Amino acid sequence: MLAGDAVRRALEAVDERESVVRAWAHCDPDQAIAVARRVDESLQPGPLAGLVLGVKDVFDTADMPTAYGSAIYQGHVPSWDAAAVAMLRAAGAVCLGKTVTAELALVTPGPTTNPHRSTHTPGGSSSGSAAAVAAGMADIALGTQTAGSTIRPASYCGVFGFKPTYGTVSVAGLKLVAPSLDTVGWFARTVPELDAVRVVLTGRSPYVPLTEPPRLGWLRGDDIDRADPDSRAAIERAARVAVEHGADVIDIELPADIQSLSSKQALVQGYEAARSLTWERTHHPDLLSPPLRELLDWGANVQPAEYDGVRTGTVRARAGLARSFAGVDAVLTVAASGEAPADLNQTGTPRFNRLWTLLGVPAVNVPGLTGATGLPVGVQLVGCDDAAVLACAGWLGERVLPI
């Protein structure tokens, strides 16, 4: 599709949906139209030409305000594009604007609503990016994940979301919150588009669509038991569909020392966030929301020895995980608690995503299923290889259909 047509289609969706969905912190149709014209006139329009991009408002942009979802930074305009933004633009994607983020990519939500039902949260902290893609206002959108900020909103909004292996996409120009966890993630409505972004951002090879059914792991245990019936039903249905289509689904149990790290991710995040946001805490405590201030005060009191213990355990666990996952292409697990909560004052729990972010392994949300009231419920595939996980997501995504 021509970039100009893609922008027109996205702008029609903005006209129709944005007043309720409120996905954009800043939207610049004129710039998008002008850039699209340049892309369409280019002799080398780039691999992402024809895709409209939304950028979570925690990535710096030189030509659009960047407020990090914080009252402290209203009207702030950085002096550069973050590396990920610059790479996507250089590849021909047309940036339509900045999408709403929870405050400093942490707890307190912005105004975005779930495109499938406006009284429900879109999830967070990449709220606007997931919602914009779900509502057709962008084809692809950048997010981040420090706990569950990409996979969870993707599940709630019914789009594909991907968090690559930690460290494979530069975080330069991203507002860092917890540097050992902060990972660039993104959203799309198809796996090929999701993968095209990965190829540009990481320089790695495209995934190879599966010609044979995959071997999938099924991670049983505590976490599944704590999900809503909707998420349990979704994962069971996904597994059944996979088997019906010839996949092997193999039970996998994580060693207790790996599983137990899940509950420690919050400690790492809080510890690092309190230190990374020292300036904001010191100079503008009054402009931080009370829940964020409380989180940072808690993080400031996490003891370095406890933090170091979790980091050491994580390095060990990451090596152990490769052994646990050795026999499968990807592992099926819960993406989010269930349907999006009917509450715009929260973004749902990242509990099903924390472990994978801490371990730095790739995770993808596969949409297609729905819960009891008809809202999207995704399933999460995790693994140790980005391309393998995406290939499984492509295979499974074509086969799961709304219940």
Added chain:
Amino acid sequence: MLAGDAVRRALEAVDERESVVRAWAHCDPDQAIAVARRVDESLQPGPLAGLVLGVKDVFDTADMPTAYGSAIYQGHVPSWDAAAVAMLRAAGAVCLGKTVTAELALVTPGPTTNPHRSTHTPGGSSSGSAAAVAAGMADIALGTQTAGSTIRPASYCGVFGFKPTYGTVSVAGLKLVAPSLDTVGWFARTVPELDAVRVVLTGRSPYVPLTEPPRLGWLRGDDIDRADPDSRAAIERAARVAVEHGADVIDIELPADIQSLSSKQALVQGYEAARSLTWERTHHPDLLSPPLRELLDWGANVQPAEYDGVRTGTVRARAGLARSFAGVDAVLTVAASGEAPADLNQTGTPRFNRLWTLLGVPAVNVPGLTGATGLPVGVQLVGCDDAAVLACAGWLGERVLPI
């Protein structure tokens, strides 16, 4: 010492030395005097009260311009203080200004000269910070190390320099170049001051001065053989002095797979820098120096598979290193090639620092010795524990004297 007195003493040094040393990219005496007054009037002046701080101009500061040593960013004023700056200021350090950095903390030097002989390089990329501390224009100064940008200038300028374990100090608000390597480092004229900064920035406990002579490793092998006679003499003398004072000095040989990684650090740095600086490369190639442009073009062509191989090897080597270093408190090795080169167009080679940065382990430069022409030549202590390495540096630093 009162903060006001410390600032006055630093300003006298600025008056006397700065016209030749040129350590400052921005120096604000009025602000420093005003802040020092507030510190001295405070009931809780903080653990770093009485210390004057220089900040490498790759750390964002809300009240001082931050140009990253780049023509692209002349006059740029960020909207916050980098986490490390905010933590040091909150602890009572008085920031006198921003110190000269090589262009974007990479190759092309700024105007700083070596305080010991102005025709010689101070080293880089933390040129101004090392020189400011050496010339008495600051008591402590923030730097960074991605290859050898803290330890090397510390050696050339004859001050203590410390690079802590990777990930222990937040890089939020630092201009990232190679995020998997970029480490906050710093300079001081004494080990207790060096350690006081560590306690504030990392929240870890102070080091305990040694009451018994340490067990030191001596890393023989290729790298020592490639150092100048001055550096070889310095390390031999340091080892002899240590033995004379009762230390055990034990030969350590690194496994070949660890040693060989040293030559791969440049590949990781180039790969990541080319991607992290995408915006600069895309929008302002004409404002990058030719050597930097060349480095980034080279880095852009490093293949992801090769990069991934080095990263995987590094994780394995880091685990192996702990075994190699198990029997000693710290390991004595070369800090820099020798005396500072008599060339202001280069900053010397980081070859003796690359491996330790890649492995993310602590390193300290111990000053006190000199080379054939009387310029400083440091020795480097590395290890696996920040406090242990600093304790050894304190012990050794009191015992080595100029040859």
